[in-house]
Amino acid sequence: MKKICLIGGEGIGIEVIDSAHQVLNELSLPNTEIIEAFAGEIAEKKFGNAFPQETKAAIDDSNAILFGATQNKAVGTLMYLRFGLDNFANIRPVKLYKGLKTPIKDVKNIDFIIIRENLEGLYAVIKIGEGNIKKLVKKGILREEDYTDFFHRSKGYYATKIITEYESKRVAKLACEKTVERKTLGFPGRLSIVHKANVMMLTDGLFKKVAYSMAKDYIKKHKIRIDDYHVDIMSANLIRYPETFDIILAVNEYGDILSDLGAELVGGMGIAPSACIGSDHPYFEPVHGSAPDIAGKGIANPLAAILSLKMLLEYLKYKEVELLDKVIEEYFLQVADPAKNWKCLPPDLVPKIYREQNKFAKTKNVTQNIIEKIKK
Known part of the structure; x- marks a missing residue:
């Protein structure tokens, strides 16, 4: 039952x-x-x-x-x-059903899935909270001179972004398995990783590294393809080439934004x-x-x-x-x-x-x- x-x-x-x-x-x-x-x-x-x-x-x-x-x-x-x-x-899932219209000209076949890590990233603030920027100064995390030079000693708040190997591994494994599953159904078998590792080299860099590492066996055994995009470029590509994507794996906050963009591509x-x-x-x-x-x-x-x-x-x-x-x-x-x-x-x-x-x-x-x- x-x-x-x-x-x-x-x-x-x-x-x-x-x-x-x-x-x-x-x-x-x-x-x-x-x-x-x-x-x-x-x-x-x-x-x-x-x-x-x-x-x-x-x-x-x-x-x-x-x-x-x-x-x-x-x-x-x-x-x-x-x-x-x-x-x-x-x-x-982002799927354009027959009968629905997309705002993108000359596009007829959109069918991809965004898999978003659901517990970490910037949204870790739900568990650990945010704080007054002055606390970073008091704890020695933010130097007094940087607080003055970069932040003008202004009132402000901070949020902590957390990416762990543990969470990255299990969501990447799930994304790889879903890519294989979709490939058996005739989809491209393409996994695209979304990050901003050019700026956040440690946090997003870890997410990207773990995803590539996890995908190695799936590439070898199941011939899936894997690539990666900075989140800003992925946003542009979803508008310009929405028909080309299959499985998209994203850091929490990026997946949140991209999935709403995706929804608007296929009906709202x-x-x-x-x-x-x-x-x-x-x-x-x-x-x-x-x-x-x-x-x-x-x-x-x-x-x-x-x-x-x-x-x-x-x-x-x-x-x-x-x-x-x-x-x-x-x-x-x-x-x-x-x-x-x-x-x-x-x-x-x-x-x-x-x-x-x-x-x-x-x-x-x-x-x-x-x-x-x-x-x-």
Whole structure:
């Protein structure tokens, strides 16, 4: 018996996870228990705690978690899912489905994956905090004369970037394995490392070195190709040559930025799914955030949550994912003809003039369109 835990969280997270729940029910997965848990303000009202023990127990008892969004009070749940459970790799697929448009001229086939180290880099500040720059002077890390000459003795703060060999090795191994897996499916078998080792020679230099070292056996045994880019050049190349990439391995903060850029290449944040894996309890999450400006209006795009559900089912090796994948492909074909199909398209997938005329589907209509296609 497999267990899938659903947590809406806050804002539109609650609405889009409800849509995914409806889709999940329609798929009628065998030997599966679906558990609903709560986080944030709604959990506080139910249990007196934004991250109650009941939610933690549900997570720990599940094979995978589908999480909606956090606005404020659900942050503790998200921190547990990532750091508490040690889900060290963030997976962001970037795929241009037929029917969708890309802002890049003459590009028709975009299909790559960004694998982002999920616990370190500059985002280590989540665990170790930031600080007043004067502390660096007091501890002798920053010399008084440099504080004067370079920073003008101005009020300021610092953040510490941490890259370890341990984290770099395991995320690089995962990226190599994913590259091999994709090569067997007909993809190029190309792994591209993203760093800024020309400036951060020790931290990013270590990440780059470890990734190349880890890839040696995979290059020899599986004939994968490996290259590397400074993050600024990679940003330019994703705009100019998006069709050429396969697997991209990035330092945490670079992957965060590049994956949002990638989402805009293929339809926007409203259809951007993600997975955070590494532990026995991986979690899957639409990356659009809580969107408090539209929460409760019934117009949130549920497709990123449904695509995240697809990733979850793939991870747990459900054969029903083939049906869902087919349905999603069929759904996106409708985007090419908004005049005919606007009643089943969310606001961010119709032209601006349609939005101005309120010609778009509500969350429930998008969800129902997906469900009707599953029933066929």
